[in-house]
Amino acid sequence: MRIRGRTLSALLLATALGVSALSVDALTAAASAPSDAPAVRTADRSHAGHVMGASALPSADDADGDGYIPANPPVTGVTPSQAVPPPAYFHEFQANCSVTHTAPDDPIVYPGQPGASHDHTFMGNTSTNAHSTTASLTNGPTTCSAPADSSAYWMPSLYNGDRKILPVGPQVIYYKSGVTDYRSVRPFPTGLRFVVGSPAQTAQEFRSHKGFVEGWECGDSFFNVDIPASCPSRPDVQLNIRFQAPSCWNGLHLDTPDHKSHMAYPVVKPGTNDNMCPASHPVALPMIEFKMAFPVNGDMSQVRLSSGRGYSFHYDFFNAWEERTLKALVDHCVVGGLQCDTRGYDQNHPERGAVLNADHRLP
Template sequence: MRRRLRGVIGATATTIAVLVIGVVVSYQPAGAGPQHGSHPGAVDQQQARAIADQVGVQGVSEFRVACSSSHRAGNDPIVFPGQTGVSHVHEFFGNRSTNASSTTTSLKAATTNCNPVADLSAYWVPTLYKNGQPVAPESVTVYYQGIHDMAQAKAPPQGLRYVVGNSKAVSPAENPSARWSCTTQSPSSPDFMNCPSGTKLETYLDFPTCWDGRNLDSANHRDHVVFWAGSCPGTHPVVLPRLELLITYPVNGGGLSLGGTVNGVNTTTAPGFTFHGDFMNAWDANELQRRMTNCINPGRKCGTDGNPA
């Protein structure tokens, strides 16, 4: 099992955030969307602190999924369902069919480039650019981790979807989820790091672990799930494994930007602190439950096969 160095954002940066918030792939350019209000904005102060408190927390139990980029397009089936080309450019991992009109049914009928193939889920993040040219990740590892109340954790239901991060952030403090680092050094930063020669750029993105137990989505694609803050609140009592993306890019140095939105217009020049990620669950239910039973609930670490290492 690969050993990982998790970058930790410094205490000063974390405090500021809490105070202020209170593979070659095909390319489809994005259009300029008329509005981007459906993207979730900054989290509240309590959630900002909960996100910051998770930085550096290792999973006690876990299983993994290894994916690669499948395609790149200006689509977002969660935020802009059915509206092809309206979103800024995203990098899609896993399910090869993901487009603006994707549903749980369509994802389950398609194929994936993930290992295991039982995971037909769609994962996506804004496309990275270096000097104006899109860069596909070198590797994408999706970790499903038990970090609290593991024995009570439940498998995410098919169709669950949510968005993490703040694509509309205008400063690093407005997006505590953004976390960039270099492959051989720590700490990390909410904005791009100028990684030295011999290293590669990487990012971690942590997803919430408390679900309301009823809704597969919500109006802002976030309120039905929250980050654990000492416990799961009564409003969100169902414990989920933490989904964590570890993405490594074959670049270092400067000249970096993201697909994003500025003043309602899609661009490829967004800063690193606008990083965000989306998830639509289309796992084979039996295989996902087997991994919960074998790995998450009993506190074991497993590989991509869902068996204890």
């Protein structure tokens, strides 16, 4: 049921405090600097942001500021698939994107409020800022491999002491099936946005999170809930983290006040090992998985996130793909049961061809 009204939204947001308070970043005027230069910070906001008690401001996407952005049209009448598809070990493609800028902004949690959040590192759409909307992101410039991916991706910035550590080069962002019946996965609706994890989560909540894959890792150290105190000082060693997003959608909202409740993780079908979407969120969408690499090693005792300890890691996604291209990649790679690269090509099945041409564009 859709509840409207700013007062109720504020109550819902306050209720979500510490559980679903997540970050979305934005670009300030300093984002006009070169893409490899972090924006100038006017204050230390390392623990600011994501205080969810205040209502969102009205925006082009959420005119009344109540936090609910309805899907237009909504997707209804869907029953979660319990079918068992033909065997396919992989059903994914990559949408790799490089860092664009950093800023203490959050267009999802704090729309229209530059500087309200802790610092974030942005990838993908180069125009992302506190005022970003579906319209402003659509067809925008991007650092993703496919020019059609104008989506915004961001996460808390990483520091070694006071020095900001930015990932170098394209970062791996998987789009894969989170449900057993990969044939039931459909593309993201334009304008869908959500947050994954929470800056307020405890170490145990981070470890038990449904999106937890391997935690923080470096060298031969894996499954760390917090950032390791040290890593081998070798050129080939970086700090890595992998984290998966929910992939089941309620079909009704592009966003909700807590930026989470319109999405859910798959559940296990009783009596099986098969994953399916819950009845409350019956629409299967791609499961995003961040696989980030930070160029830092050696003494890690001063390495932290702008949101706090390593277990405060979280990230945000705001979909602005060109619809035809995203559908072509999802249909060919995810629904088609392939392990695709950024062009939608599976080297183990060359006979299936590629989705995108050499310029990563849909022919």
